[in-house]
Amino acid sequence: MKRTGTTVILSGIIFILAAALVGTLLYIRNQPAPTRGVAPITEIDRYEADSSIWGENFPNQFTTYQLTGSNQARTAYGGSEAFSKLEDDPRLVTLFAGYGFSKDYNEERGHAQSLTDVRETMRVNETTPGTCYSCKSSNNPGLWSEMGMAQFDKALFMELGAHISNPIGCANCHDPETMQLIVTNPALEEALLAQGKDWRTFTRQEMRTVVCANCHVEYYFAGEGKYLVFPWEDGTRIENISAYYAELGFKDWEHPQSGAPMIKMQHPEYEFFTADSTHYKAGVACADCHMPYTRDGAAKFSTHNVQSPLLNAEVACGACHAEVGYVTGRVATIQAQVRETMDASEEAIVAAIQSIQAAAELASVEADLLAEARDLHREAQLRWDFIAAENSMGFHNPEEALRILASATDLARQAQLKAVLAAGTGAVIQASGQ
Ligand code: HEC
Numbered sequence: 001m002k003r004t005g006t007t008v009i010l011s012g013i014i015f016i017l018a019a020a021l022v023g024t025l026l027y028i029r030n031q032p033a034p035t036r037g038v039a040p041i042t043e044i045d046r047y048e049a050d051s052s053i054w055g056e057n058f059p060n061q062f063t064t065y066q067l068t069g070s071n072q073a074r075t076a077y078g079g080s081e082a083f084s085k086l087e088d089d090p091r092l093v094t095l096f097a098g099y100g101f102s103k104d105y106n107e108e109r110g111h112a113q114s115l116t117d118v119r120e121t122m123r124v125n126e127t128t129p130g131t132c133y134s135c136k137s138s139n140n141p142g143l144w145s146e147m148g149m150a151q152f153d154k155a156l157f158m159e160l161g162a163h164i165s166n167p168i169g170c171a172n173c174h175d176p177e178t179m180q181l182i183v184t185n186p187a188l189e190e191a192l193l194a195q196g197k198d199w200r201t202f203t204r205q206e207m208r209t210v211v212c213a214n215c216h217v218e219y220y221f222a223g224e225g226k227y228l229v230f231p232w233e234d235g236t237r238i239e240n241i242s243a244y245y246a247e248l249g250f251k252d253w254e255h256p257q258s259g260a261p262m263i264k265m266q267h268p269e270y271e272f273f274t275a276d277s278t279h280y281k282a283g284v285a286c287a288d289c290h291m292p293y294t295r296d297g298a299a300k301f302s303t304h305n306v307q308s309p310l311l312n313a314e315v316a317c318g319a320c321h322a323e324v325g326y327v328t329g330r331v332a333t334i335q336a337q338v339r340e341t342m343d344a345s346e347e348a349i350v351a352a353i354q355s356i357q358a359a360a361e362l363a364s365v366e367a368d369l370l371a372e373a374r375d376l377h378r379e380a381q382l383r384w385d386f387i388a389a390e391n392s393m394g395f396h397n398p399e400e401a402l403r404i405l406a407s408a409t410d411l412a413r414q415a416q417l418k419a420v421l422a423a424g425t426g427a428v429i430q431a432s433g434q
């Protein structure tokens, strides 16, 4: 009896120890990678904007992040050289006529260049709202907490600039205490809540995409206070976004040639990628391709040299694809096809603009048909721009890119036809001859 009792107690203890061990192992496994290994050397303040201070604890992440400040390589459709998109494609000057993007529109560069680039662009002037700093600096999370986003957005760009001295950095993506990924932009938190989503319940893999949505999204400035809003209330597909703006009666500017109320799309990488792309459906995150695990001696960490994955394809694609040459070849094919389809959309929209302008100049123009033509111009162009302003030349979601561009071309041709009808038969020859 006694022996059995001891055995029971002993095996009980062994069981508890084993369970505790498994529990601990599982716990360690489920911990975000940051807490592994080195103990913190430097205490990091809640909203520390200076990435070099975080870098004292995490030198690998910091030194790879710093590379985004000097990357220069260009790829077929991307890379980090700030070439002028307007020189590359002069049709853009017509498409964005009357708006800042027709004067200055360069290819984007790395995260550590963000502050220099926003201060250099000719699109910024005395009346630019502070909202333009929203996705440019690691000072923001601290400022948002201090002054609130409404006050931040109300301030003028030039005034707010005095409080902003750091480009995008650690504080835009991490909680310094746990090093977990977080939503730092109040506009993202609000947009998710409007859809009934709370990011605090998201999985780690989801956060590896959502953290990029702090900035890589379509947005607009609402009202006099230029309050930052992501137009996602009806959903994040282009059709939802366009319906949202139409309902609101919102426009970024009026096109001087066609007279249409226009919307400029920003950089909807998040919306486009998550619209059921093959990779998204397979559970792949932005960070898988743009911040792949990298080895430096014994250390394994996420490279923070965020750039075109084509410059690092062996690592970026090689983690999942054995045939890296094959998949990068597919990227080239997809991008060339999207570029060609995009050219056709641009030609159709430019033709629509010219026809509308010609019709509007006639005293006898049919006002109703002209208004319909203008609406169609707006709808065509915001669809085209959703793909053009997205930075992967369609790769993030090839089918969606071709679907949207086809719809843009169709709407533009309808706009042209409506303009010709509005002008009456007399102007048909004139308009189509341009
Ligand atoms: C399956 C891999 C993959 C995933 C996942 C992915 N991307 Fe990309 N991304 C690419 C490739 C490939 C390009 C094209 C690069 C080029 O043309 O040089 C690209 C281009 C970009 C660019 C432009 C880069 C440049 O050099 O101009 C940005 C910005 C970007 N992606 C952000 C994102 C964001 C944000 C997400 C998630 C919402 C995401 N990507 C998800 C592979 C990926």
Ligand code: HEC
Residues within 6 Å of the ligand: 071, 078, 079, 080, 081, 107, 108, 109, 110, 111, 113, 114, 115, 117, 118, 134, 135, 136, 137, 168, 172, 173, 208, 211, 212, 213, 214, 215, 216, 286, 287, 290, 291, 306, 307, 308
């Ligand atoms: C705080 C805002 C912010 C966050 C968060 C952010 N980005 Fe960016 N990203 C930018 C801005 C702004 C630029 C353009 C900077 C410039 O041109 O000076 C940029 C540029 C890029 C580029 C182009 C780099 C190059 O060399 O051309 C890639 C790729 C990219 N981001 C991917 C990502 C991915 C992936 C994530 C999420 C892991 C992410 N970004 C999170 C704001 C952000």
Ligand code: HEC
Residues within 6 Å of the ligand: 032, 033, 034, 051, 052, 054, 055, 058, 061, 062, 065, 168, 169, 170, 171, 172, 173, 174, 179, 181, 204, 208, 211, 287, 291, 300, 301, 302, 303, 304
């Ligand atoms: C644009 C967003 C972004 C910025 C800026 C950023 N990180 Fe990260 N960081 C990530 C992502 C995404 C991961 C992967 C997290 C995961 O897998 O859970 C990560 C992971 C980490 C980790 C965990 C270990 C690893 O390498 O996976 C550490 C530590 C870290 N980052 C430190 C830093 C430091 C230090 C800075 C500033 C120099 C910084 N990060 C800036 C997005 C960012």
Ligand code: HEC
Residues within 6 Å of the ligand: 278, 279, 282, 284, 285, 288, 289, 309, 310, 313, 316, 317, 318, 319, 320, 321, 327, 328, 330, 331
């Ligand atoms: C985290 C894993 C992962 C990474 C990293 C990754 N992929 Fe994929 N990729 C997948 C999965 C999963 C599929 C879907 C496979 C399937 O359904 O057959 C896929 C499919 C593809 C396809 C075929 C899509 C189609 O619909 O035809 C291409 C092309 C591709 N990947 C290119 C790339 C490139 C280029 C990179 C690097 C920039 C990359 N992938 C990085 C996991 C990944």
